[in-house]
Amino acid sequence: MLNIDHLDVWFGDPPERVDAVKSAGFTVAQGESFGLVGESGSGKSTILRAITGLIGTWSGLIEVDGEKVSGQHRSRAFHKTVQMVFQDPYASLHPRHSVDRVLSETLHLQGMDQIDARITRLLDSVGLGKGFRFRYPHQLSGGQRQRVAIARALAAEPRLLLLDEPTSALDVSVQAEILNLLTDLRRERGLTYVMVSHDLAVVAHMCDRLAVMRGGEIVEVMEAARLRAGDPASDYARALLAASAGFAREGAPG
Numbered sequence: 001m002l003n004i005d006h007l008d009v010w011f012g013d014p015p016e017r018v019d020a021v022k023s024a025g026f027t028v029a030q031g032e033s034f035g036l037v038g039e040s041g042s043g044k045s046t047i048l049r050a051i052t053g054l055i056g057t058w059s060g061l062i063e064v065d066g067e068k069v070s071g072q073h074r075s076r077a078f079h080k081t082v083q084m085v086f087q088d089p090y091a092s093l094h095p096r097h098s099v100d101r102v103l104s105e106t107l108h109l110q111g112m113d114q115i116d117a118r119i120t121r122l123l124d125s126v127g128l129g130k131g132f133r134f135r136y137p138h139q140l141s142g143g144q145r146q147r148v149a150i151a152r153a154l155a156a157e158p159r160l161l162l163l164d165e166p167t168s169a170l171d172v173s174v175q176a177e178i179l180n181l182l183t184d185l186r187r188e189r190g191l192t193y194v195m196v197s198h199d200l201a202v203v204a205h206m207c208d209r210l211a212v213m214r215g216g217e218i219v220e221v222m223e224a225a226r227l228r229a230g231d232p233a234s235d236y237a238r239a240l241l242a243a244s245a246g247f248a249r250e251g252a253p254g
């Protein structure tokens with residue numbers, strides 16, 4: 001489904017150039033949930049942003065369903081296959097656009113028909129009733145906003161969702177609800193996930209495999225079962241695990 005090879009991403013020109021991702025490579029199979037973990041600034045979000053075309057300065061291979069992408073432009077077909085959910089639903093929803101407008105504009109953009117029925121189904125699939133349709137972002141809780149952002153991503157009926165810290169801007173009590181929603185959606189729709197998180201417990205719970213990043217490089221790709229067993233191969237991943245207080249204290253959320 002997704003093939004990343006020798007991916008370099010950088011910002012700026014020498015001498016200020018920042019090499020955010022260095023020769024990164026991994027593959028994600030159809031239906032798999034793949035995590036990207038690592039300390040702050042290690043390049044996790046940059047990889048997602050390069051895939052989805054939010055960053056233009058990269059080299060290497062990004063292949064989705066066997067189709068290579070290049071530069072920053074992404075085709076309509078790409079956006080039908082790949083959608084991204086951002087960390088902060090406050091920032092990712094326009095404050096003056098109602099839920100109805102957010103979803104109907106996205107559906108129109110994708111050339112979908114039967115917009116009304118689709119909006120009802122989308123809201124239903126993220127656990128929001130019809131009553132939410134004409135609300136504005138300020139009339140929604142953080143969790144409800146993230147549900148709308150997920151519904152917007154699902155509007156295109158994608159098969160690959162790029163999830164950039166999808167719960168870390170939310171109250172702890174709401175985080176598990178959103179993670180459970182993502183788990184259900186993946187099962188029901190056979191979705192593929194690439195999820196960035198600084199929270200190893202979340203990745204251990206949500207992912208089948210993961211890549212551990214450090215300083216822009218992937219230092220280890222492993223089965224999440226090894227993380228759950230507290231048994232990563234690299235010293236760095238072991239140190240990350242040890243530093244993840246929530247993981248040590250509570251284990252994977254259930």
Ligand SMILES: Nc1ncnc2c1ncn2[C@@H]1O[C@H](COP(=O)(O)OP(=O)(O)OP(=O)(O)O)[C@@H](O)[C@H]1O
Nearest residue numbers: 011018020038039040041042043044045046047198
């Ligand atoms: N627009 C930008 N201009 C310059 N440098 C950037 C830009 N975006 C990211 N970087 C740098 O690229 C590196 C990787 O950033 P990135 O956001 O991918 O890290 P991350 O692992 O997702 O971190 P976090 O967990 O804190 O979100 C960092 O050194 C960051 O400062």
